[in-house]
Amino acid sequence: MSLDLPLGSPSGLSTAEPVLAVEDLRTYLYTRWGTTKAVDGVSFTLKAGETLGIIGESGSGKSMLALSLVRLTPEPAGRIVGGKVVLNGRDVLELTEKQMRDVRGKEISMILQDPQQSLNPVFSVGNQLEEAIRVHDRDIDDAEVRERSVNALKSVHVPAPERRLKNFPHQMSGGMKQRIVGAMAMAYQPQVLIADEPTTALDVTIQAQYLRLLKDLQRRTGVGIIVITHDFGVVAETCDRVAVMYAGRFVEQAPVGEIFDRPRHPYTRALLDSRPKVDLKATRLQSIEGQPPSLTDLPPGCRFAVRCSYAIDKCHLEYPHPIEVAHDHVSACWRSEEVPWESP
Amino acid sequence: MSVSNQPTRAVNEPTDMLETSFDIQGHAVSRPWWKLRPRRSMRVPWISIFIVLFVLVLPAIFADLITSHDPLRGVLGDRLAPPFWMEGGSWTYPLGADKQGRDILTRIIYGARISLTVSGLTIVIGAVVGSTLGLLAGYFGGWIDRFVSWLIDTFLSLPHVLLALVIVAAIGPSFVTIVAIIAITIWASFARQVRGETLSVRETEYVARARVAGTPPWRILMRHVLPNVANTLIVLATLQVGVVILEESSLSFIGAGIPRPNPSWGVMVADGRDQILISWWISFFPGLCILLVVLSLNLMGDWLRDFLDPRMRQRGR
Amino acid sequence: MARYILITSARGLLTLFAVSILVFSLARLTGDPMDVLAPVDISREDEAALREKWGIDKPVPQQYLSFVANASHGDFGPSFKYPTESAGSVIADRLPASIKLGLVATILTLSIGVPLGILSAVKRGSLVDRVAKGFALFGQSVPEFWLAIILIWFVAVRWNVVPTSGINGWRSYILPSIVISIFGIAALLRLFRSAMLETLSSEYVKLARLKGLSEFKVVWKHALKPASIAPLTFFGGIAVRMLTGATVVEIVFAWPGVGLLAYEAANARDFPVVQALALFTAAVIVIMNLAIDVSYAYIDPRVRLGQKAVV
Numbered sequence: 001m002s003l004d005l006p007l008g009s010p011s012g013l014s015t016a017e018p019v020l021a022v023e024d025l026r027t028y029l030y031t032r033w034g035t036t037k038a039v040d041g042v043s044f045t046l047k048a049g050e051t052l053g054i055i056g057e058s059g060s061g062k063s064m065l066a067l068s069l070v071r072l073t074p075e076p077a078g079r080i081v082g083g084k085v086v087l088n089g090r091d092v093l094e095l096t097e098k099q100m101r102d103v104r105g106k107e108i109s110m111i112l113q114d115p116q117q118s119l120n121p122v123f124s125v126g127n128q129l130e131e132a133i134r135v136h137d138r139d140i141d142d143a144e145v146r147e148r149s150v151n152a153l154k155s156v157h158v159p160a161p162e163r164r165l166k167n168f169p170h171q172m173s174g175g176m177k178q179r180i181v182g183a184m185a186m187a188y189q190p191q192v193l194i195a196d197e198p199t200t201a202l203d204v205t206i207q208a209q210y211l212r213l214l215k216d217l218q219r220r221t222g223v224g225i226i227v228i229t230h231d232f233g234v235v236a237e238t239c240d241r242v243a244v245m246y247a248g249r250f251v252e253q254a255p256v257g258e259i260f261d262r263p264r265h266p267y268t269r270a271l272l273d274s275r276p277k278v279d280l281k282a283t284r285l286q287s288i289e290g291q292p293p294s295l296t297d298l299p300p301g302c303r304f305a306v307r308c309s310y311a312i313d314k315c316h317l318e319y320p321h322p323i324e325v326a327h328d329h330v331s332a333c334w335r336s337e338e339v340p341w342e343s344p
Numbered sequence: 345m346s347v348s349n350q351p352t353r354a355v356n357e358p359t360d361m362l363e364t365s366f367d368i369q370g371h372a373v374s375r376p377w378w379k380l381r382p383r384r385s386m387r388v389p390w391i392s393i394f395i396v397l398f399v400l401v402l403p404a405i406f407a408d409l410i411t412s413h414d415p416l417r418g419v420l421g422d423r424l425a426p427p428f429w430m431e432g433g434s435w436t437y438p439l440g441a442d443k444q445g446r447d448i449l450t451r452i453i454y455g456a457r458i459s460l461t462v463s464g465l466t467i468v469i470g471a472v473v474g475s476t477l478g479l480l481a482g483y484f485g486g487w488i489d490r491f492v493s494w495l496i497d498t499f500l501s502l503p504h505v506l507l508a509l510v511i512v513a514a515i516g517p518s519f520v521t522i523v524a525i526i527a528i529t530i531w532a533s534f535a536r537q538v539r540g541e542t543l544s545v546r547e548t549e550y551v552a553r554a555r556v557a558g559t560p561p562w563r564i565l566m567r568h569v570l571p572n573v574a575n576t577l578i579v580l581a582t583l584q585v586g587v588v589i590l591e592e593s594s595l596s597f598i599g600a601g602i603p604r605p606n607p608s609w610g611v612m613v614a615d616g617r618d619q620i621l622i623s624w625w626i627s628f629f630p631g632l633c634i635l636l637v638v639l640s641l642n643l644m645g646d647w648l649r650d651f652l653d654p655r656m657r658q659r660g661r
Numbered sequence: 662m663a664r665y666i667l668i669t670s671a672r673g674l675l676t677l678f679a680v681s682i683l684v685f686s687l688a689r690l691t692g693d694p695m696d697v698l699a700p701v702d703i704s705r706e707d708e709a710a711l712r713e714k715w716g717i718d719k720p721v722p723q724q725y726l727s728f729v730a731n732a733s734h735g736d737f738g739p740s741f742k743y744p745t746e747s748a749g750s751v752i753a754d755r756l757p758a759s760i761k762l763g764l765v766a767t768i769l770t771l772s773i774g775v776p777l778g779i780l781s782a783v784k785r786g787s788l789v790d791r792v793a794k795g796f797a798l799f800g801q802s803v804p805e806f807w808l809a810i811i812l813i814w815f816v817a818v819r820w821n822v823v824p825t826s827g828i829n830g831w832r833s834y835i836l837p838s839i840v841i842s843i844f845g846i847a848a849l850l851r852l853f854r855s856a857m858l859e860t861l862s863s864e865y866v867k868l869a870r871l872k873g874l875s876e877f878k879v880v881w882k883h884a885l886k887p888a889s890i891a892p893l894t895f896f897g898g899i900a901v902r903m904l905t906g907a908t909v910v911e912i913v914f915a916w917p918g919v920g921l922l923a924y925e926a927a928n929a930r931d932f933p934v935v936q937a938l939a940l941f942t943a944a945v946i947v948i949m950n951l952a953i954d955v956s957y958a959y960i961d962p963r964v965r966l967g968q969k970a971v972v
Contacts, residue, residue: 076786102873104870104871104872105871105872105873112867112871113864114864117863117865118864118865118867118868120883121887121962122887122890122962123883123886124962131869131872132872135872170963184868184872185871494672497672498675498676498679498680500946501676501943501946501950502683502943503923503943505908507684507687509924510927512927513930590804593804598806613804613806613810617810627810628811630807635802635807638801638802642801
C-alpha cells in the first residue's frame with residue numbers, strides 16, 4: 001500500500017454502508033467502590049468521509065467510549081460488557097487480541113489529547129514514526145520505511161521532514177508534535193480516525209490550523225473522523241453530525257446545523273447557553289446547576305432530570321429512550337417538543 | 345548519591361493553610377496532614393502500628409514497670425536457660441537467658457528504649473539540621489545552594505562504617521558517640537529531600553505571587569513552603585527510624601556503637617553469636633525484634649506516603 | 662557537556678580533600694598507635710626511632726601536608742601493622758576478594774531485582790506482584806548481620822552445604838553474596854516497579870498500544886527505557902558497595918576483603934591504611950556519582966540535547 005496520498009480522490013460520502021456501526025455499547029469499570037457505568041448503551045454509525053462530533057462534559061464517558069472502540073479500556077477494572085462495534089463489516093469485539101492488534105493502527109486509529117505526553121520522550125520522532133509503519137508490514141526494508149516516514153511527514157505539512165525525523169519530542173512545538181501524531185495515525189489510511197480532544201492542549205492560534213489539517217486528510221483519504229470534544233467551536237468547524245453525551249449515554253444526535261439551530265434536548269440547550277457570548281451584555285456566566293450523577297449510582301429515570309428545568313415526574317421515573325424528532329435527529333427526552341430553539 | 349538540580353518527583357501542589365484545595369474536577373489536591381481525613385477504603389496498617397507500639401514504644405517507656413529482672417546483671421546460676429517452651433525452660437526466663445544469666449526478654453525490653461532514644465534523637469537532629477539547610481539551599485539558591493549541595497554530596501560520600509570504627513577506636517563507644525555518628529550521616533538525606541521539594545515549590549505560581557507581593561522570605565518559608573514539605577518530611581522521618589535502627593544495631597554488632605553491657609539489640613545478637621548452635625535464642629530474638637519493628641515502620645511509612653498524597657501520579661515535573 | 666564534567670570533577674576533588682582532612686584528623690584522634698602496635702616493653706630509643714620512621718613525631722598539619730604530597734603519587738606510607746608492607750599494597754592485596762564477592766552480589770542483585778520489578782509492575786495485583794512486594798519489604802527491613810548468622814547456622818552448620826567462613830572454593834560465595842544482595846534486590850525491585858507503573862500508565866504507552874504494537878514491545882521498549890532512568894542512581898550505590906566491600910558481612914563471614922581490613926586497621930590504629938581506605942572509598946563514590954550524572958545526561962535526550970526548542 002503506497003503512502004502517497006492520492007490528491008483529488010473523492011470523499012466517500014456516496015457509499016451507503018457505514019464504515020463503523022456501534023450498537024448498544026456498554027463499558028463498565030469494576031472497582032472496589034462500585035461498578036461505574038462509564039458507557040451505558042451507546043449506538044451510532046459513521047460513514048466514510050463523514051465527521052461525527054461527540055460532545056459532553058468531563059466525566060460523561062467520552063474518553064472511555066473512544067478507548068472502547070479500540071478495546072484499550074484500562075485493565076483490569078474496565079470491561080466491555082455488551083454491544084457491537086462493527087468496523088468494515090466485522091464486529092471487533094469478537095476478535096482475539098492478536099487480531100485486534102492488526103486492526104489498531106490499520107483500520108482504526110486514534111489521536112490523543114496532549115502531544116506533550118503522547119510521544120515517548122526518550123526515542124526520536126523518526127523512531128516512533130517508523131515503528132508505526134513497521135508494525136503492520138514486517139518485511140519492509142529500511143529504505144522504504146524511511147521514504148514512507150518522510151512522505152507521512154509531508155502529508156501533514158511538516159517542513160524539512162528528513163531533519164525532523166532525527167529530532168526528539170522535546171525539541172518540537174506542541175502543534176508540530178500533534179501533526180506527527182496525526183501522521184502516525186494516518187500511516188495506513190485507516191477507515192476510522194478518533195480524535196480525542198485534538199486541539200485542547202494546543203495554542204489557540206494553532207487550533208484552527210490543526211482542524212483544517214484533519215479535514216484536509218479526510219478529503220484526501222476518505223477517512224471517517226470521530227471528534228471528541230467539549231468545545232462547540234471545534235464542533236462547528238469540523239463536524240457533519242453531532243452526538244451529545246451525558247452520563248454514559250447519548251442524549252441527542254443530529255446534523256451539526258440542527259444541533260445549533262434547533263436543539264431538542266434540555267442538556268444540549270443548557271450546554272449551548274453556558275458558552276460565553278462575546279456579543280451580548282451578559283453579567284455572569286451561565287453554568288448548569290448541580291453535578292453530573294455518580295456513574296456508580298444512577299437514577300432509574302432520565303439522568304439529567306435532577307438538573308433539568310423542564311423535568312416532570314415522568315422524567316424521574318422512566319428513562320426516555322431516543323425518539324426521532326426530525327429527519328436524522330434523535331433526542332432522549334420526554335419533553336423534547338418544549339425545548340426552545342433559542343435561548344430565552 | 346549526587347545531588348542533581350532537578351526537583352524530586354514527589355511534589356505536591358502548594359496549598360495555603362486557609363484555602364480549600366480542590367481542583368476543577370473535584371479531586372483533592374494535597375493538603376497538609378493536619379487537615380486530612382482518610383479515604384473511605386484506605387487500609388490502615390493496624391498490625392504494624394500495633395507492633396511498633398508494643399515492641400518499640402511502650403516497652404521503651406515503661407520498661408521498669410513491665411519487668412523485674414535486671415538487664416545488666418544476671419544470675420550466673422541460670423545462665424543459658426532456654427525459652428519457656430523448651431526442655432529446661434521456665435516462665436522466669438520466657439525467652440531464655442544469656443551467657444551471664446540475664447533474661448533475654450528483659451534485655452529486649454530495655455533494648456527497645458535504646459533503639460527508640462537513639463533513633464529519636466538522631467532523627468530530630470538530622471531532620472532539623474537537614475531541613476533547615478535544605479530549605480535555605482532550595483529557596484535562596486546561588487552560592488548557598490552550591491555550598492549546601494556540595495556539603496550534602498560530601499557527607500553522602502563519607503564511609504559510614506569506617507568513620508564509626510575510627511571514631512570509636514579513638515574515644516570509645518558510647519551513646520553520645522553513636523548518636524553523633526548517625527546524625528552526621530543522615531542529615532544529608534533530609535537535606536536533599538527538602539531541598540528538592542523547596543526548589544519545586546518555589547517555582548509555583550503560588551509562591552511567585554507571594555514574592556512579588558513583597559512577603560519576607562521567612563514568612564514565605566513558614567507559610568507556604570513548609571506545609572508542603574511537611575508531608576514528605578513526615579514520611580521520610582518514619583522510614584528513617586527504621587534505617588537508623590538498622591544502622592545502630594549494625595554498628596553495635598561490630599562493637600562500634602552502644603557499648604556493652606547495655607542491651608542494644610545489635611549487641612545482643614553479637615553476644616549470642618558463638619552460642620548460636622545450642623543457645624540460639626540469645627541472638628535470634630533480638631534480631632527478630634529488629635526485623636519486626638523495621639518492617640512495621642516501613643509499612644507505616646509507605647501507608648503514610650499514600651495517605652498524604654491523594655494523587656498517585658504526578659504529571660510533569 | 663565537557664564543561665559539566667569538569668565542574669563536577671572539581672567538586673568531587675574538593676570532596677575528596679574534605680574527606681581526607683576529616684579522616685586524617687579523626688585518625689590522629691584515635692590516640693597513639695604506639696599504645697597498640699608497639700610492644701609494651703619497647704625502649705625509648707626504639708620508640709623514638711619508630712615514631713620518626715612513621716612520621717608521627719612531627720606536628721599534625723605538617724603530617725597532613727606530607728600525606729597529601731605522597732598520596733598524589735599513590736604513596737600512602739607504610740602500614741603500621743604490617744611494617745614491611747605499604748598501606749597501598751595491603752589494600753591492594755585485600756581488594757580482589759571484595760571485588761569478587763561484590764561482583765557476584767551485583768550479578769545476583771541485577772538479575773533478580775530488575776526482572777522481578779518489571780514483572781511485578783506488568784502483572785500488578787497478581788500473586789507474583791504480591792510476593793515480590795512482600796519480599797521487597799522484608800529485604801529492606803532485615804538486619805544483615807542477623808540474617809548472616811541465621812543463614813550460617815542453618816545452611817552451613819545444620820545442613821553442611823556450604824563452608825561457614827572464609828574463602829574455600831565457589832561455595833563460600835553463596836551465603837555472603839545472598840546477604841549482601843538482599844537489600845539491593847529489594848530496593849531495585851521497588852524502584853523498577855514504581856517507575857514501570859508510572860510509564861505503563863503514561864499516554865505514550867497508550868499511543869504505542871494504539872499503533873497495534875505487541876504487548877511485549879510496549880513493555881520492553883516503550884515502558885522500560887524511560888523507567889530505567891530513575892533506578893540509575895541506585896546502580897551507582899550497588900557498584901560502590903561492590904568495590905568498597907560490605908564491611909559487616911565481611912566481618913561475619915571472615916571474608917578477607919577491604920571491609921574486614923577496615924575493621925582490623927581501625928582497631929589496630931593503623932593510620933596509613935585507614936586513611937588510604939577512607940580516601941579510596943570516597944574516591945569510588947565520587948567517581949560513581951560522576952558516572953551516574955554523565956549517564957543521566959546521556960540516556961535522557963532532554964538533558965543531552967538541552968531543552969532548546971527547535972521549532
